[in-house]
Amino acid sequence: DIVLTQSPALAVSLGQRATISCRASQSVSISRYNLMHWYQQKPGQQPKLLIYRASNLASGIPARFSGSGSGTDFTLTINPVQADDIATYYCQQSRESPPTFGGGTKLELK
């Protein structure tokens, strides 16, 4: 199985940039497709798709969210961070079955 590694937590100040990373144990890219997706989960809620295929903004997601990366290293950026963005963020790969998730990065306020 492909293992996805995320830092457990990240502390940021409101209005600043948050950069959340995800590293895969092997490449999750095929040709020009980077099969990594990002989700936001707030306490008591289901996960919500933010970014698909590494850099594409899902429907209804604000433009302050962006994604980048290829191969094994991927980044979710939130700029500027707003109070509503305090949540846990998960990366997920669909390169190989089984689909796997990172352990999640909890975004906290400084």
Added chain:
Amino acid sequence: QVQLTESGPGLVHPSETLSLTCTVSGFSLTGYSVYWVRQPSGKGLEWMGRMRYNGDTSYNSALKSRLSISRDTSKNQVFLKMNSLQTDDTGTYYCTRVTTEGFDYWGQGVMVTVSS
């Protein structure tokens, strides 16, 4: 609009079988795959298995011996059955629609507690 709704018992006794239903609307089960994902309380997300649009199923190898996923397309429902439940199966169970653009819609989840 697209909706997925999980239903099932909130409490299951150890060694018993969990039965959950995911009822979908706004799309067809013959056009989209539906996956089950679970989340132990305070922990991360774990893929359990899938019902593909063509009726094929696939399971997490760690759960395969205990898990079964089926569907009734006429009722727009996907079913999960998992036997021999233990306390570490406690958590929230989600169904989610899957496309090439990720898991784009999720149900609100159903909390399952395994306890005597």
